[in-house]
Amino acid sequence: MSAILEIESLVKSFGSLRAVDGVSLSLTAGNCFGLLGPNGAGKTTTIELMEGIKRPDSGHIRYRGEPLGERFRREAGIMFQSTALQEFISVREVLRMFGRFYPRALPLDELVRSCHLGDFLDRDTRKLSGGQRQRLLLAIALINDPEVLFLDEPTTGLDPQARRNLWSLVESVKARGKTIVLTTHYMDEAYELCDYIAIMDHGRVIAEGSPDALLAAHFNDVVLHLPADDVPDVAALPMAHSWLDEQLHISTCDVNATIAELLAAGASLGRLRVRSRNLEDLFLELTGREMRA
Amino acid sequence: MNARRLYALFVARNLEFFRDRSSFAWNLLFPVMMIVAFVFAFGDGPRESYKVGVVGAHSERLAAFFASEHVRFIDYPTVAAARAKVERHQLDLLLDTASGDYWVNEDAPGGYFMERLLLAGEGDDSGLQRRPVSGDAVRYVDWVLPGVLGMNMMFSALWGIGYVIVRYRKNGVLKRLRATPVTSLEFLLAQLASRLWLLVGIGALIYAGCDLFIGFQMHGSHLDLLLVFALGCMSLISLGLMVASRTASEELANGTLNLMSMPMMFLSGVWFSLEGAAPWMRSLAEIFPLTHLTRATRAIMLDGAGLADITTEIAVLAAMTAVFLSLGARLFRWE
Numbered sequence: 001m002s003a004i005l006e007i008e009s010l011v012k013s014f015g016s017l018r019a020v021d022g023v024s025l026s027l028t029a030g031n032c033f034g035l036l037g038p039n040g041a042g043k044t045t046t047i048e049l050m051e052g053i054k055r056p057d058s059g060h061i062r063y064r065g066e067p068l069g070e071r072f073r074r075e076a077g078i079m080f081q082s083t084a085l086q087e088f089i090s091v092r093e094v095l096r097m098f099g100r101f102y103p104r105a106l107p108l109d110e111l112v113r114s115c116h117l118g119d120f121l122d123r124d125t126r127k128l129s130g131g132q133r134q135r136l137l138l139a140i141a142l143i144n145d146p147e148v149l150f151l152d153e154p155t156t157g158l159d160p161q162a163r164r165n166l167w168s169l170v171e172s173v174k175a176r177g178k179t180i181v182l183t184t185h186y187m188d189e190a191y192e193l194c195d196y197i198a199i200m201d202h203g204r205v206i207a208e209g210s211p212d213a214l215l216a217a218h219f220n221d222v223v224l225h226l227p228a229d230d231v232p233d234v235a236a237l238p239m240a241h242s243w244l245d246e247q248l249h250i251s252t253c254d255v256n257a258t259i260a261e262l263l264a265a266g267a268s269l270g271r272l273r274v275r276s277r278n279l280e281d282l283f284l285e286l287t288g289r290e291m292r293a
Numbered sequence: 294m295n296a297r298r299l300y301a302l303f304v305a306r307n308l309e310f311f312r313d314r315s316s317f318a319w320n321l322l323f324p325v326m327m328i329v330a331f332v333f334a335f336g337d338g339p340r341e342s343y344k345v346g347v348v349g350a351h352s353e354r355l356a357a358f359f360a361s362e363h364v365r366f367i368d369y370p371t372v373a374a375a376r377a378k379v380e381r382h383q384l385d386l387l388l389d390t391a392s393g394d395y396w397v398n399e400d401a402p403g404g405y406f407m408e409r410l411l412l413a414g415e416g417d418d419s420g421l422q423r424r425p426v427s428g429d430a431v432r433y434v435d436w437v438l439p440g441v442l443g444m445n446m447m448f449s450a451l452w453g454i455g456y457v458i459v460r461y462r463k464n465g466v467l468k469r470l471r472a473t474p475v476t477s478l479e480f481l482l483a484q485l486a487s488r489l490w491l492l493v494g495i496g497a498l499i500y501a502g503c504d505l506f507i508g509f510q511m512h513g514s515h516l517d518l519l520l521v522f523a524l525g526c527m528s529l530i531s532l533g534l535m536v537a538s539r540t541a542s543e544e545l546a547n548g549t550l551n552l553m554s555m556p557m558m559f560l561s562g563v564w565f566s567l568e569g570a571a572p573w574m575r576s577l578a579e580i581f582p583l584t585h586l587t588r589a590t591r592a593i594m595l596d597g598a599g600l601a602d603i604t605t606e607i608a609v610l611a612a613m614t615a616v617f618l619s620l621g622a623r624l625f626r627w628e
Binding site: 087099 | 306469
């Protein structure tokens, strides 16, 4: 697969802050690419540079081998983190307006069906709920049937069900062979949707690869969780462990051996949980910071 | 430049304008309030009668004329006392029954009707002698109205454009539009076109309303007046666009717009003539579009000037529009 969007040594500063500090990435057509990082890591600045909304201080961005231009504007769909729309205008009218901006726009009923806008098509955009609003913003981003779709924290602030709905919408876009670039706070979201992720911190990419490859490269253990109360003498445990919220966390590459040691220490294992490493662990390991700070 | 995109923005802006009830109501109500204020302050109320001044006895020979309905006959002791009132259009006609002389102002529509009424049924030997008078019978309301119309346009143009675009920039509407193929020129022209037709439309409504209730003087061509108002509107809208080209703070925009509109409101000759004012003030007034708009519309309405007579004002307004618009487009930032 060829690279649809390439960025090279991007730098963007705001005053003395280097928000993006030499980021290079290559995005494969048809993939879903996730940009992860703690707040202030430079995710939004990076995605806005890729969208052509902000200009880099230095570095290059190429869409299909060319600098961002008219073709990119025609073929890109963008959903910002927060977008105001013109006021006093209904959902239908907003879609009609954005549709007229493009030489070729998707038919209204197709968007209404795919983004579930039917219930509030004639409602003033100011009177939409959070989930309805996100669906409308996604519909606007999809109106030109984009080749590359940018989503900046698309599910922040949505309830779990609305998040699931948005995920399935993104999946259906992906199924049609479109390229997706998304930033997110949520590791499960990245794991669910992304084929390839880059983790950013302090304006730099500190790790990139497919989620599974990244996990495999950084971890070969699993984590055992056990309520501290279930172990008679925690201090006497032979293995390394950590505490979190009255829970004992034990990392191990040999679950059988560790369980045998716990039994020998007189622990009760009725509430034992074993989980494999996830992106959240990777994230903490790499950035040393909490994700949802 | 793509007409379809421009049209899409134009339609959206119009819808926004008409559906924003409070702002729309204000746009309509403010002028209506002005009209009402004018009627009470300066108007004579709806004209229930014509006024004819009479010096001497109401002669039997003109009994038919004196019996006319809807005409108030007011007696004056001497011609001298009443003649000026004809010049100032406060009387439609003045008749001296002893000499048979009558004075009529050729510019006054009422004079025309009263003259026809007086002469109706009279032959050439009536003995009545016509004494035409002239004089600019300018009431304050006639004089102030062109300025007030312009001032209303100024406020609506500056805030309707300047403030709205700054709000769009602040809340991210501009950012969203930037992510589409829309160009800044298309966006700005759509704003200009939308505000222009709305302002000219509302201006025409106020004009018609004032005409209905106050009945002001209009000696020139309505088409000329429309063209000049449209041009003045464009210059004021362009000024608004220039103010809004970069500002991202509504407070700053508000301050800047006030800073521009307040001197214009008082120094553009809207409320009082600048003829006796200090030279520096008169020079300062020349930089305001509203000064030129007011002067041009006054010339059309009060002096019956044609476009050829006001080429200077037209050229100044056109030049201001061109300068403001190109600066506004050049300085424009989506963010």
